[in-house]
Amino acid sequence: MTTAAPERAPEGPPAKKGFTFPSALTILALVTVAVWALAFLIPPGEYERNANGAPLQGTYHRVDSGQSFVDRLNDLFLAPVNGLYGIQDVKTGTVGPELAGELYGSAGVFLFVLAIGAFITVVFATGALDRGIARLAHRLRDRGALLIAGVMLVFALLGTVEGFAEETLGFYGLIVPLMLALGYDRMVATGTIILGAGIGVLCSTVNPFATGVASSAADISLGDGIALRAVMWVVLTTVTIAYVVHYAGRVRKNPARSISGFLPGDRDHTTAETTDPPELTGLHRTVLILVTLVFTFMIFSVVPWSSALTGDADAIPYGFELGWSFPELAALFLVAAVLVGVVARFGEQRLSATIIQGAADFISPALVIVLARGVTVIMNNSQVTDTVLHAVEGVVQGTSSGFFAISVFLVNLPLAFLIPSSSGHATLAMPILAPLADFAGVSRAVVVTAWQSASGWMNLWVPTTAVTIGGVALAKVGYDKYLRFVWPLLAILAVLICGFLAAGAALT
Numbered sequence: 001m002t003t004a005a006p007e008r009a010p011e012g013p014p015a016k017k018g019f020t021f022p023s024a025l026t027i028l029a030l031v032t033v034a035v036w037a038l039a040f041l042i043p044p045g046e047y048e049r050n051a052n053g054a055p056l057q058g059t060y061h062r063v064d065s066g067q068s069f070v071d072r073l074n075d076l077f078l079a080p081v082n083g084l085y086g087i088q089d090v091k092t093g094t095v096g097p098e099l100a101g102e103l104y105g106s107a108g109v110f111l112f113v114l115a116i117g118a119f120i121t122v123v124f125a126t127g128a129l130d131r132g133i134a135r136l137a138h139r140l141r142d143r144g145a146l147l148i149a150g151v152m153l154v155f156a157l158l159g160t161v162e163g164f165a166e167e168t169l170g171f172y173g174l175i176v177p178l179m180l181a182l183g184y185d186r187m188v189a190t191g192t193i194i195l196g197a198g199i200g201v202l203c204s205t206v207n208p209f210a211t212g213v214a215s216s217a218a219d220i221s222l223g224d225g226i227a228l229r230a231v232m233w234v235v236l237t238t239v240t241i242a243y244v245v246h247y248a249g250r251v252r253k254n255p256a257r258s259i260s261g262f263l264p265g266d267r268d269h270t271t272a273e274t275t276d277p278p279e280l281t282g283l284h285r286t287v288l289i290l291v292t293l294v295f296t297f298m299i300f301s302v303v304p305w306s307s308a309l310t311g312d313a314d315a316i317p318y319g320f321e322l323g324w325s326f327p328e329l330a331a332l333f334l335v336a337a338v339l340v341g342v343v344a345r346f347g348e349q350r351l352s353a354t355i356i357q358g359a360a361d362f363i364s365p366a367l368v369i370v371l372a373r374g375v376t377v378i379m380n381n382s383q384v385t386d387t388v389l390h391a392v393e394g395v396v397q398g399t400s401s402g403f404f405a406i407s408v409f410l411v412n413l414p415l416a417f418l419i420p421s422s423s424g425h426a427t428l429a430m431p432i433l434a435p436l437a438d439f440a441g442v443s444r445a446v447v448v449t450a451w452q453s454a455s456g457w458m459n460l461w462v463p464t465t466a467v468t469i470g471g472v473a474l475a476k477v478g479y480d481k482y483l484r485f486v487w488p489l490l491a492i493l494a495v496l497i498c499g500f501l502a503a504g505a506a507l508t
Contacts, residue, residue: 025364027463027479028371035418036076036378044383045390047432055432060390065383075381080367083374084110095377104380106373108326109466113169113366114359115333119294120173121358122337122351126344128287131280133178144182144252145245151175152196152244156237159200160229162303163209163422165459165467166326168197169365170298170333172474174291180266183252187260187485190475191244194468195460195489199240201422202456202493203233210452212307214426218434218444222307225445228504232449236496243489259485260477287340294336298329365473369466376464379418388418393432404440405450405505406498408433412454417462422455446504453497460493461486 022030044065047055067075075082078097086095088104095104123129140147158164171193179189204211205226215222251258255267280288301324306315317323324332337358341351379385392411399407412429419425429451437447459465461483472482 025368025371028368028375028469031463032076032079032371032375032378035375036072036079036382039072039378039382039384042382042384042387045387046383047386047389055386055389060386060393063383065381067382072382075378079374079378080370081374082377083370083372086373086377088380093380095380104373104377106369106466108330109166109169109369110366111330112166112326112333113362113369113470115330115337116170116173117360117362118355118358119333119337119340121361122340122344122346122354123287123291124173125346125354126283126287126340128280128284129174129177129291131278131284132288133174133181135280136178136181140182144184145249147178147182148188148192148245148248149241151192152199152241153237155193155196156200156203156233156240158299158303159197160203160205160207160233161200162307163201163204163207164299164302165197165201167298167302167329168193168467169470169474170295170329172471174295176475179248183255184248185251185255185258185260185262186266186475186477187258187481188244188248188251190260190472190477190482191247191485193475194471195240195244195486198456198460198467199237199493200233201459202453203229203236204452204456205229205233206307210422210426210455211448213422214430214448214451215445217426217430218448220434220444220448225443225449225504228445228500229449232453232497232500235500236493239492239496240489243492247485260481263476283344286343290336290340290343294332298332301328301332362474365470368473369470372464372466372469376419385418388415389429389432392429393436399440401440401442401505402502404437404442405446405501408437408447408450409454409497409501412451413458416455416458417464422452422459425455426451440505442505446501449504450501453501457490457493457497461490 043062045060045062048059049055078086081097082095082105084105085103085107086097086105087099088095088101089099090101120129155164155168172189175193176186176189179192180186201207201210206212206222211229212222215224247259255262301322303321304317304323305321306318322328334355337355338351341354346354392415412425412433415425415429430448433451434444434447437444459467461468463469463479468482469479472479
């Protein structure tokens with residue numbers, strides 16, 4: 001049985017005069033300046049901290065940041081640099097490019113994105129992905145919804161188990177062309193990736209980087225509250241998949257209803273027609289096998305298997321665990337790019353040129369990630385984050401159990417914007433919020449769930465999150481258009497989350 005090709009939409013949106021929504025880089029630059037200016041109005045302060053660096057309740061006090069206007073101006077000037085390779089001083093906590101301590105910037109993610117660009121470009125240059133995607137799309141031309149649901153379910157499972165989020169940046173080069181070939185738009189691919197992984201992280205069950213860190217800071221077991229989080233994962237994942245599938249079906253039926261529109265060439269190779277695409281050659285099959293192995297190995301290498309399988313955030317890693325992060329993944333994709341080029345017999349000059357071109361094509365999303373990290377450096381150096389945390393502490397005290405749980409969710413929303421890192425957010429907030437649950441008669445596990453829900457909900461859309469802003473840049477979807485697409489789902493998820501938190505608080 002065959003289906004008719006969907007109606008073709010115009011190649012791109014008509015030219016418009018007047019205001020045009022700024023690019024992701026411009027948005028991040030404006031956010032950087034806004035946060036820098038806001039830091040002048042928020043008094044600096046800090047908590048005393050224990051040996052693990054967690055703030056101690058009741059110890060907040062105002063401090064003199066010691067920053068002159070020139071120092072603050074220097075932080076603004078160096079924000080992109082610090083966002084790339086800023087180093088955090090162990091004693092003072094200040095971040096700067098010439099300090100000694102731990103890396104605070106996003107150099108690892110930056111290089112990872114460039115390496116992904118090199119790898120994907122080399123693979124596409126072989127023609128294997130084009131032809132493989134065409135044949136897969138032709139086979140699934142009547143089952144596109146199943147494909148979307150399957151990819152989102154896998155990402156959601158990885159997200160809830162091990163915080164699979166930034167790693168999804170490597171899948172845009174595969175998913176976007178596939179969705180276009182199936183007759184969808186770029187927004188379908190964007191939603192499939194960002195929302196699939198994001199809803200999993202939002203409903204983290206045993207994710208050691210979010211739930212594990214927060215549970216440890218709250219002095220409870222990782223398994224506490226897992227039943228509530230598991231039910232949330234099932235319900236919220238189902239709702240999110242249904243939302244994306246519904247939009248995808250609407251766009252495929254009537255491309256004119258696409259929110260993102262279509263770029264020139266997006267609808268030139270839709271393979272819903274009846275003509276069979278060319279067969280795969282031996283080289284194509286070999287390259288596709290290599291691509292599959294590389295991405296499978298990437299997933300295997302980053303999963304903390306002992307923590308995920310035992311539910312113990314401090315479990316001793318199994319012998320086969322690699323524990324890789326972005327430096328190793330960047331090296332993996334650079335080596336894989338060279339390997340594919342050698343298999344395809346590109347020759348030294350063509351392979352070198354293709355790798356350089358691939359990295360160049362991905363420089364924009366890589367810079368977006370750097371700017372997003374630079375915002376957090378300004379907040380850190382001006383010492384206003386603890387002041388915001390202290391204000392949150394005052395808001396959630398003295399409330400009823402149900403309202404308390406919802407309040408923890410609400411007050412963590414701005415914190416999630418200021419601290420996109422889930423582990424950093426948990427380390428700062430949970431030692432303050434968790435003891436407050438005792439006075440409200442609420443399980444600390446509910447506080448952990450409320451915190452991670454706020455962090456996960458915000459990270460589905462805020463421009464300071466590398467996963468979101470980098471994802472829309474990789475998919476070549478306007479950030480304003482993504483917000484139009486996602487806001488109804490955000491409202492639905494917020495209502496469901498509040499309902500689950502109130503019920504969880506009532507049952508404790």
